[in-house]
Amino acid sequence: xxxxxxxxxxDPNTMSIIVTKGSLDWAYPPFILATTAAAMGLDVxxxxxxxxxxxxxxxxxxxxSSLGNPAMKMPMxxxxxxxxxxxxxIPGVDAAASKMMKNLIKKxxxxxxxxxxxxxxxxxxxxxxxxxxxxxxxxxxxDMIDGIEIGxxxxxxxxxxxxxxxxxx
Amino acid sequence: MADQVLDAKGLNCPLPxxxxxxxxxxxxxxxxLEVLSTDPGSVADFGAFCRTTGNELVEQNEExxxxxxxxxxxx
Numbered sequence: 001x002x003x004x005x006x007x008x009x010x011d012p013n014t015m016s017i018i019v020t021k022g023s024l025d026w027a028y029p030p031f032i033l034a035t036t037a038a039a040m041g042l043d044v045x046x047x048x049x050x051x052x053x054x055x056x057x058x059x060x061x062x063x064x065s066s067l068g069n070p071a072m073k074m075p076m077x078x079x080x081x082x083x084x085x086x087x088x089x090i091p092g093v094d095a096a097a098s099k100m101m102k103n104l105i106k107k108x109x110x111x112x113x114x115x116x117x118x119x120x121x122x123x124x125x126x127x128x129x130x131x132x133x134x135x136x137x138x139x140x141x142x143d144m145i146d147g148i149e150i151g152x153x154x155x156x157x158x159x160x161x162x163x164x165x166x167x168x169x
Numbered sequence: 170m171a172d173q174v175l176d177a178k179g180l181n182c183p184l185p186x187x188x189x190x191x192x193x194x195x196x197x198x199x200x201x202l203e204v205l206s207t208d209p210g211s212v213a214d215f216g217a218f219c220r221t222t223g224n225e226l227v228e229q230n231e232e233x234x235x236x237x238x239x240x241x242x243x244x
Contacts, residue, residue: 036187039183039189040186040221040222109179109180109181110184111183119187
């Protein structure tokens with residue numbers, strides 16, 4: 001087998017994304033890429049595991065944390081301001097920072113995560129919830145939006161063997 | 170000129186592309202969609218979108234911070 005035989009018969013217009021993080025900021029890359037790829041004609045599958053799983057909940061209350069994130073500098077009063085960890089650790093600071101981020105998102109015409117998720121569903125993006133994570137964190141499928149599938153590692157690997165682009169976020 | 174106009178001004182990535190895709194869905198092949206955007210990133214993105222999907226980017230220009238794209242739906 002030479003290199004040109006690798007992945008024979010795989011449709012180049014296929015993509016899978018493993019979604020492992022569920023904070024407001026980390027929710028963006030997978031949903032932006034999934035919806036855009038679907039708009040460009042790709043068949044897209046998203047596999048939600050660990051902290052990515054709550055992104056499938058009906059009720060989304062996403063937050064960011066500036067704790068341990070020195071790259072997070074928000075535009076404020078004409079400059080960019082970071083948050084010292086000792087301040088980030090104070091109760092209520094994450095909530096305030098999340099509120100600021102959501103205001104900024106709205107102001108800049110950036111889509112909300114519920115909006116992007118709805119567009120993903122509309123575009124027939126396949127959404128798979130990790131069964132093990134459901135068990136581990138004691139979630140019920142009743143907590144999750146309609147139209148999702150349940151699967152495990154083997155389900156994902158089967159998808160990955162048939163996908164040209166496989167991302168882990 | 171255009172068979173449909175999509176005003177995507179004020180929207181940020183990836184909404185102009187997602188809304189353009191939706192609008193194209195409602196057109197017949199050969200018909201032309203005009204998209205208005207204020208997102209500077211849309212210049213590279215509409216090029217990439219059209220090259221990948223086979224829709225034809227007939228024309229694009231910018232005036233006063235508003236980008237206009239004419240996209241002919243592929244057959």
